[in-house]
Amino acid sequence: MMPPVHALLQIATPQLPPPSGAVYLIATVIKMVVVFSLYMVTVALLTLAERKISAWIQDRLGPNRVGPGGLLQPAADGLKNIMKEETYPSAANLPLFVLAPAMSFVPALLTWCVIPFASPLPTPWGLIDMVVAPLPVGYLFILAVSSLGVYGIVLAGWSSNNKYALLGGLRSSAQMVSYEIAMGMSTIPVLLLAGNVALGDIVRQQANGMWNVLGLTVAFLVFLISAFAETNRLPFDLPEAESELVAGYHAEYSAMKFSMFFIAEYANMVTASALMVTLFFGGWDIPGHWDVAPWTVWKTVATGAFFAFKTLFFVFFYMWIRWTLPRFRYDQLMALGWKLLLPLSLGYIVVIASAILGLDAAGVARGSWAFGGALLGLNVVIVAVLLFLIDRGRLISPAYSRLDQRNVEKLRALAARSALMTEGRN
Amino acid sequence: MPDVPSLFYTFHFYLFGLVAMASAVVFVTRRSPVSAAMWLVVVMFSLAALYVMLDAQFIGVIQVLVYAGAIMVVFLFVIMLLNLGHPAELADARGLWWKLAAGAVGLGLVAELFTLVRGATAAPYTLPAGYAAQQVAAEGAIAPVAGPLFHEYLLAFEVTSVVLLAAIVGAVVLGKRRADAR
Numbered sequence: 085m086m087p088p089v090h091a092l093l094q095i096a097t098p099q100l101p102p103p104s105g106a107v108y109l110i111a112t113v114i115k116m117v118v119v120f121s122l123y124m125v126t127v128a129l130l131t132l133a134e135r136k137i138s139a140w141i142q143d144r145l146g147p148n149r150v151g152p153g154g155l156l157q158p159a160a161d162g163l164k165n166i167m168k169e170e171t172y173p174s175a176a177n178l179p180l181f182v183l184a185p186a187m188s189f190v191p192a193l194l195t196w197c198v199i200p201f202a203s204p205l206p207t208p209w210g211l212i213d214m215v216v217a218p219l220p221v222g223y224l225f226i227l228a229v230s231s232l233g234v235y236g237i238v239l240a241g242w243s244s245n246n247k248y249a250l251l252g253g254l255r256s257s258a259q260m261v262s263y264e265i266a267m268g269m270s271t272i273p274v275l276l277l278a279g280n281v282a283l284g285d286i287v288r289q290q291a292n293g294m295w296n297v298l299g300l301t302v303a304f305l306v307f308l309i310s311a312f313a314e315t316n317r318l319p320f321d322l323p324e325a326e327s328e329l330v331a332g333y334h335a336e337y338s339a340m341k342f343s344m345f346f347i348a349e350y351a352n353m354v355t356a357s358a359l360m361v362t363l364f365f366g367g368w369d370i371p372g373h374w375d376v377a378p379w380t381v382w383k384t385v386a387t388g389a390f391f392a393f394k395t396l397f398f399v400f401f402y403m404w405i406r407w408t409l410p411r412f413r414y415d416q417l418m419a420l421g422w423k424l425l426l427p428l429s430l431g432y433i434v435v436i437a438s439a440i441l442g443l444d445a446a447g448v449a450r451g452s453w454a455f456g457g458a459l460l461g462l463n464v465v466i467v468a469v470l471l472f473l474i475d476r477g478r479l480i481s482p483a484y485s486r487l488d489q490r491n492v493e494k495l496r497a498l499a500a501r502s503a504l505m506t507e508g509r510n
Numbered sequence: 511m512p513d514v515p516s517l518f519y520t521f522h523f524y525l526f527g528l529v530a531m532a533s534a535v536v537f538v539t540r541r542s543p544v545s546a547a548m549w550l551v552v553v554m555f556s557l558a559a560l561y562v563m564l565d566a567q568f569i570g571v572i573q574v575l576v577y578a579g580a581i582m583v584v585f586l587f588v589i590m591l592l593n594l595g596h597p598a599e600l601a602d603a604r605g606l607w608w609k610l611a612a613g614a615v616g617l618g619l620v621a622e623l624f625t626l627v628r629g630a631t632a633a634p635y636t637l638p639a640g641y642a643a644q645q646v647a648a649e650g651a652i653a654p655v656a657g658p659l660f661h662e663y664l665l666a667f668e669v670t671s672v673v674l675l676a677a678i679v680g681a682v683v684l685g686k687r688r689a690d691a692r
Binding site for chain 1: 570579590651
């Protein structure tokens with residue numbers, strides 16, 4: 085018997101056969117070149133965007149001298165970093181010291197080859213998938229590759245032979261290993277709904293039903309937080325906390341090698357944003373059921389643009405958070421990862437799996453309005469319970485909100501005690 | 511795997527095989543534990559590539575995810591905490607006789623492999639040509655592994671998780687023991 089979700093995926097059967105042989109090879113090379121160049125240009129421009137957005141948030145102007153509105157600033161920075169002298173610590177392990185920047189950058193780039201970035205493109209030679217390598221193990225490939233990202237940082241910290249760098253490397257390996265687990269667990273509900281790990285199937289399931297963020301909000305929140313921790317961005321940038329570790333793992337790096345770490349950070353940000361979009365925001369899907377077969381060139385262009393828009397929104401979100409929130413303390417970071425996110429995502433898997441099992445047993449077809457509606461209703465209940473019953477305004481209260489009664493009493497008791505202590509000493 | 515391997519396929523198969531063996535040799539001859547660990551990662555990668563070429567994508571990815579991505583990272587973590595940073599000061603714990611014995615065992619294994627490859631493989635251990643690729647095309651990469659694991663071998667699978675739980679409990683007990691309570 086065919087599982088219902090496979091029957092559903094047959095709706096999206098392409099009207100053209102996939103290309104074969106030489107056409108496939110040429111198309112893949114073209115896709116690789118286009119994706120790589122677009123990606124690198126975007127990453128370069130993001131370094132400027134970060135400074136512009138920070139300036140905007142802090143009410144400054146930001147870089148505006150090089151080119152129109154500062155647009156050529158990344159080029160100037162790149163030129164400066166290439167011309168600068170490279171310094172090597174005399175006690176460094178040189179081969180690993182040189183290898184580390186590349187190893188932190190390559191995993192972010194590799195991930196892109198399995199992310200579908202637009203609807204399939206019909207050409208006279210067949211239907212070409214808009215993804216560099218449509219692997220059958222897509223999502224697992226991403227997990228495997230992103231688990232390698234930690235090597236660059238750990239090796240940079242160790243090979244510099246510098247205590248601050250080593251501390252940064254150790255912190256980051258502990259942090260990335262911890263949050264990797266929560267990240268992997270949070271996406272299992274997505275795979276349960278899609279019935280497969282191929283990213284193309286995950287996107288198609290969302291295009292035919294509804295975006296996963298509507299049905300699996302908790303999974304999305306856990307993934308979002310873990311992705312911030314995985315990319316070492318504020319509020320999780322403890323590996324390079326400049327107030328305590330100078331610059332952490334890249335304290336000893338100069339010129340273009342330092343720049344490489346910088347590029348890797350932005351590359352990781354773009355990749356994580358693209359993953360959030362693919363797993364939870366429908367990938368290249370545009371709401372409304374018009375981006376289905378038959379495929380046309382215009383659909384490819386529109387879905388590609390919409391995918392870029394969604395991805396860039398999350399990149400902006402990263403920057404927005406960076407210039408808004410302060411850094412976590414190390415014990416807070418570990419407690420959040422192991423005591424909150426991991427049990428939460430494990431419990432959520434059980435809830436979602438039971439819901440899917442129950443709906444299947446009740447004979448509700450996957451992808452039908454009833455199925456989506458039931459998940460949506462369950463999601464509203466879970467989110468309400470999590471945010472208002474369990475949290476009780478500890479995390480979700482804005483910074484300027486009035487203190488609740490309990491906290492006011494606690495503070496009063498504390499003040500009274502310290503007043504007593506001062507009196508006693510006098 | 512195609513029925514008659516193309517030149518492209520054969521070239522890459524032997525390439526990854528050579529890389530795996532060469533890195534394994536480098537791995538056991540390094541003095542610095544960190545470099546040795548990194549060469550082991552290269553071995554894992556080449557093995558993963560070989561698995562993928564044999565149409566076992568799931569095993570290939572799990573190889574990278576578990577061995578290279580998790581176990582080796584924890585290894586590195588421990589090596590860095592032990593601060594074995596000065597390989598020159600590190601005495602080689604293995605004597606000449608141990609090295610000779612290890613070499614003899616290695617030769618024995620190679621001989622065994624050659625005999626196995628030359629003889630015909632028994633029927634239950636072989637699949638029809640292209641079977642794995644057909645399965646991946648029909649059911650995806652995970653279902654052929656997940657199906658038997660959660661139906662026929664469910665009991666064994668769950669018992670394995672109990673073994674892992676015992677290991678975790680043991681680690682927690684050892685970790686909780688304080689230095690003075692020895």
